[in-house]
Amino acid sequence: MAICKCTGEDVESPQDVQLMELLEHYRDYDGALIPVLQGAQDIYGYLPGEVLNKISQELNIPFSEVFGVVTFYSQFHLKPRGRNIIRVCLGTACHVRGGSKIFEGLKDILGVENGGTTEDLRFTLESVACIGACGLAPVIMINDDTHGRLSTDGLEAILEQYE
Amino acid sequence: MGNLKEIRSSIEEQYKKRMDRPRIVVGLGTCGIAAGGNKVMDAINAEVEKLGLDVDVDFTSCIGMCYAEPVVEMGLPGQASVIYGGVYPDNVSKLIESHLVNKTPVTDMAEIQVTGGAAAYEGIPVMEKSPYYEKQVRSVTSRLGRTNPESIEDYIATGGYAGLEKALSMERQEIVDEVKKSGLRGRGGGGFPTGTKWQFVYDAVGDKKYIVCNADEGDPGAFMDRSVLEGDPHAVMEGMMIAGYAIGADEGVIYCRAEYPLAIRRLNLAIEVAEEMGILGENIMGSGFNFRIRIKAGAGAFVCGEETALLNSIEGKRGMPRVRPPFPAHKGLWQKPTCLNNVETFANIPFIVRNGGDWYASMGTEKSKGSKVFCLTGKINNTGLAEVPMGITLREVVFNIAGGISDGKQFKAVQSGGPSGGCLPAEQLDLPIDYDSLISGGAMMGSGGLVVMDETTCMVDVAKFFLNFTQLESCGKCTPCREGTKRLLEILERICEGKGVPEDIDTLERLAKTIKTSALCALGQTAPNPVLTTLRYFRDEYEAHINDKRCPAGLCSALLTYSIVEDKCVGCGVCIKACPVGAIAGEKKSAHTIDASKCVKCGACVPKCKFDAIVQA
Numbered sequence: 001m002a003i004c005k006c007t008g009e010d011v012e013s014p015q016d017v018q019l020m021e022l023l024e025h026y027r028d029y030d031g032a033l034i035p036v037l038q039g040a041q042d043i044y045g046y047l048p049g050e051v052l053n054k055i056s057q058e059l060n061i062p063f064s065e066v067f068g069v070v071t072f073y074s075q076f077h078l079k080p081r082g083r084n085i086i087r088v089c090l091g092t093a094c095h096v097r098g099g100s101k102i103f104e105g106l107k108d109i110l111g112v113e114n115g116g117t118t119e120d121l122r123f124t125l126e127s128v129a130c131i132g133a134c135g136l137a138p139v140i141m142i143n144d145d146t147h148g149r150l151s152t153d154g155l156e157a158i159l160e161q162y163e
Numbered sequence: 164m165g166n167l168k169e170i171r172s173s174i175e176e177q178y179k180k181r182m183d184r185p186r187i188v189v190g191l192g193t194c195g196i197a198a199g200g201n202k203v204m205d206a207i208n209a210e211v212e213k214l215g216l217d218v219d220v221d222f223t224s225c226i227g228m229c230y231a232e233p234v235v236e237m238g239l240p241g242q243a244s245v246i247y248g249g250v251y252p253d254n255v256s257k258l259i260e261s262h263l264v265n266k267t268p269v270t271d272m273a274e275i276q277v278t279g280g281a282a283a284y285e286g287i288p289v290m291e292k293s294p295y296y297e298k299q300v301r302s303v304t305s306r307l308g309r310t311n312p313e314s315i316e317d318y319i320a321t322g323g324y325a326g327l328e329k330a331l332s333m334e335r336q337e338i339v340d341e342v343k344k345s346g347l348r349g350r351g352g353g354g355f356p357t358g359t360k361w362q363f364v365y366d367a368v369g370d371k372k373y374i375v376c377n378a379d380e381g382d383p384g385a386f387m388d389r390s391v392l393e394g395d396p397h398a399v400m401e402g403m404m405i406a407g408y409a410i411g412a413d414e415g416v417i418y419c420r421a422e423y424p425l426a427i428r429r430l431n432l433a434i435e436v437a438e439e440m441g442i443l444g445e446n447i448m449g450s451g452f453n454f455r456i457r458i459k460a461g462a463g464a465f466v467c468g469e470e471t472a473l474l475n476s477i478e479g480k481r482g483m484p485r486v487r488p489p490f491p492a493h494k495g496l497w498q499k500p501t502c503l504n505n506v507e508t509f510a511n512i513p514f515i516v517r518n519g520g521d522w523y524a525s526m527g528t529e530k531s532k533g534s535k536v537f538c539l540t541g542k543i544n545n546t547g548l549a550e551v552p553m554g555i556t557l558r559e560v561v562f563n564i565a566g567g568i569s570d571g572k573q574f575k576a577v578q579s580g581g582p583s584g585g586c587l588p589a590e591q592l593d594l595p596i597d598y599d600s601l602i603s604g605g606a607m608m609g610s611g612g613l614v615v616m617d618e619t620t621c622m623v624d625v626a627k628f629f630l631n632f633t634q635l636e637s638c639g640k641c642t643p644c645r646e647g648t649k650r651l652l653e654i655l656e657r658i659c660e661g662k663g664v665p666e667d668i669d670t671l672e673r674l675a676k677t678i679k680t681s682a683l684c685a686l687g688q689t690a691p692n693p694v695l696t697t698l699r700y701f702r703d704e705y706e707a708h709i710n711d712k713r714c715p716a717g718l719c720s721a722l723l724t725y726s727i728v729e730d731k732c733v734g735c736g737v738c739i740k741a742c743p744v745g746a747i748a749g750e751k752k753s754a755h756t757i758d759a760s761k762c763v764k765c766g767a768c769v770p771k772c773k774f775d776a777i778v779q780a
Contacts, residue, residue: 093614095383096542096616130384130385145196
């Protein structure tokens with residue numbers, strides 16, 4: 001929902017329109033909940049409470065079940081996220097090649113903890129178990145780009161590429 | 164399209180013509196892109212345009228030599244193709260000028276050459292004889308790094324969809340028998356005989372049956388399935404379609420983890436073009452067989468790699484395992500009979516149908532047939548993807564293919580099977596790699612990740628790492644896994660912090676055995692394996708942590724002490740500046756000292772000292 005700046009009324013935002021289209025597409029689809037949540041998160045950047053409510057009503061799935069699914073999967077987020085998502089791999093190969101040092105380095109640079117978002121909403125930092133690029137350990141992923149063979153010295157230069 | 168045979172010959176002819184032109188092929192799997200492959204591609208395109216060369220520029224997927232990324236292949240008509248490693252935008256012009264203009268390969272950058280019957284160059288190892296590939300076989304991985312994964316023409320020209328064509332002319336039971344004969348066992352880790360599973364689903368009564376491909380590869384240190392999906396998506400689809408025809412299913416779902424965006428993109432593309440060509444969809448190749456495939460992107464839960472949890476996730480529920488029986492073969496997706504196999508298993512099927520079950524069974528050992536793709540990672544010289552015949556020893560994989568331990572260090576252990584597997588020590592290196600031998604050693608085949616560890620790896624820390632993983636990923640449905648892994652982790656953390664007590668080892672063993680026998684699904688049942696194998700082979704390290712408050716590998720920071728060797732210290736003061744807590748003191752030009760009560764053991768001072776005067780013990 002958005003508030004119209006001229007009249008002060010509640011109006012549908014362009015995102016709400018997109019959400020309705022998404023729901024329409026998946027209405028008679030078996031197992032629609034997860035693809036709908038994924039789509040909704042793409043639209044809003046995260047999953048606000050009123051969106052979950054809407055999904056629950058439209059798909060005729062109890063809110064408790066929707067909430068249960070959202071909190072089960074690590075991909076879903078109930079709070080706003082940064083424009084750029086940094087995923088630090090802490091898988092086995094990265095672990096033995098110093099992945100945690102990279103993680104600590106990024107925490108220092110950004111001033112956030114695991115799962116935290118910088119105040120300017122530029123970056124969200126999180127750890128993942130393995131992104132499957134072990135041959136290049138230690139590795140991080142920023143959005144869909146993978147950066148490998150890292151050392152703590154090169155981190156700031158990489159972050160500068162993302163606005 | 165009525166008949167694939169009619170267009171196959173023209174596609175093959177075009178493919179041969181292309182292979183006989185000057186060409187540059189860039190490796191653009193996720194690993195190649197991460198190493199900078201796209202920038203190399205741009206530089207190559209710019210250079211080719213600048214020089215006005217008549218050269219085809221194409222891309223391929225990961226050939227498996229992750230250690231050499233970014234990888235670029237160059238070929239001239241009638242000559243072997245040379246695969247170069249470590250290609251960056253700044254050496255592209257040198258390579259192009261030398262190889263394509265002056266027709267002289269750059270030997271010192273060449274990793275291997277692929278002859279394909281053409282004349283070989285001197286001084287470059289031929290692929291089949293090179294140290295990395297000599298002990299490998301290439302069957303499932305045969306197209307990886309050799310064809311364009313986004314081109315269905317490349318797939319068909321290299322024998323693609325011939326297996327499906329053949330299958331459609333066979334009796335359905337005949338196909339199941341052929342898979343049984345091959346001896347193929349599930350490549351996802353469990354090792355259940357694929358043919359037997361297919362027979363169960365074939366025999367199951369139901370108005371609707373499903374094929375599900377498990378592409379939720381989540382083991383840390385494993386990326387075989389990603390490489391196959393990115394490099395040969397049609398092979399996985401062809402395997403699913405053959406399975407669908409054999410067991411009587413008309414719908415397939417690929418459950419792919421969302422962390423593999425490139426794999427999902429290439430699969431979507433492959434589905435689209437296959438549908439356009441009439442290879443997928445209604446009345447496939449005029450046979451009357453219908454089959455549809457859709458992709459379900461995972462949402463980030465390791466437990467969804469467990470088959471029943473995966474089915475729940477497709478149904479839009481929390482990905483929690485179901486109680487078995489009933490098994491998915493009888494009641495799977497939407498309670499219908501479901502044939503659920505892993506990516507690599509399906510990718511093997513077209514080869515088995517094309518070449519026959521006997522051909523496949525000729526590779527491997529008595530009970531483990533065929534080949535297996537492994538991911539070699541950790542402290543080794545050659546990290547990458549390797550397909551080996553079953554029965555090869557761990558030693559051959561670690562020391563021949565992977566090129567031994569990096570930085571001249573000593574081998575300590577190899578971890579096989581991810582969080583469900585175990586760590587095997589040097590005395591187990593001659594163990595043949597097959598399902599049963601690895602289990603007898605306390606590890607398991609798992610999906611195929613091999614992580615090699617050297618003397619600087621602390622085995623208690625490794626066990627703690629895996630328990631931390633399984634504890635976070637435990638879905639919470641059953642108590643042994645939810646509470647048990649948490650307690651195991653607490654004990655391991657205590658030991659690493661130097662607060663372990665002698666009874667801890669017994670407690671760990673007892674608790675591990677309880678979890679193993681009582682957890683609901685494979686995730687919980689195998690979660691204690693890293694603890695049990697490290698206790699079995701590296702008990703002395705646990706004892707050193709607990710009794711002597713010492714970490715033999717020098718890794719557990721709480722157990723380390725730092726001191727300055729008086730004779731070596733010149734009193735330069737660099738370490739004083741480096742210390743974040745002011746624990747180092749001393750006059751200029753006289754030996755400094757570390758105040759152990761202030762030291763936080765961060766280790767920041769060690770690399771700063773140019774005289775190696777600071778030692779950790």
